[in-house]
Amino acid sequence: MKNSKWHFFLLLVTVLLLQFSIFNHVGIGGFANPYIYLIFLLLLPIDVNGIFLLLSAFGLGFVMDVFSNSQGLHTTASLVLAFCR
Known part of the structure; x- marks a missing residue:
């Protein structure tokens, strides 16, 4: 799992x-x-915790x-994508 x-x-x-x-x-x-x-957000596994997904989307979009x-x-845009996913 760590890998x-x-x-x-x-x-x-x-x-x-x-x-x-x-790009x-x-x-x-x-x-x-x-x-x-x-x-990156689309390639995350489907069983990822929702809070982790939203925090990752926020961090990625903020950067x-x-x-x-x-x-x-x-x-x-990244938060809407993560929420819809």
Whole structure:
């Protein structure tokens, strides 16, 4: 079970590094950016505790907001995704 937690932590770090280093600089049509950080929330196991899922979504969205200067947009999107999941 510990390997599973480390696996998802490494996945989170990898996705965030890819998002900040590559995908924030890719423009689709000149105005849209692909955001792959939501993949982390979708790949979490279905039996994950709901509180842990919502806290992870909040933390992930908050980190994206801080580095993207988007004033809560990523936090809202990741929390809605986690809640619907």
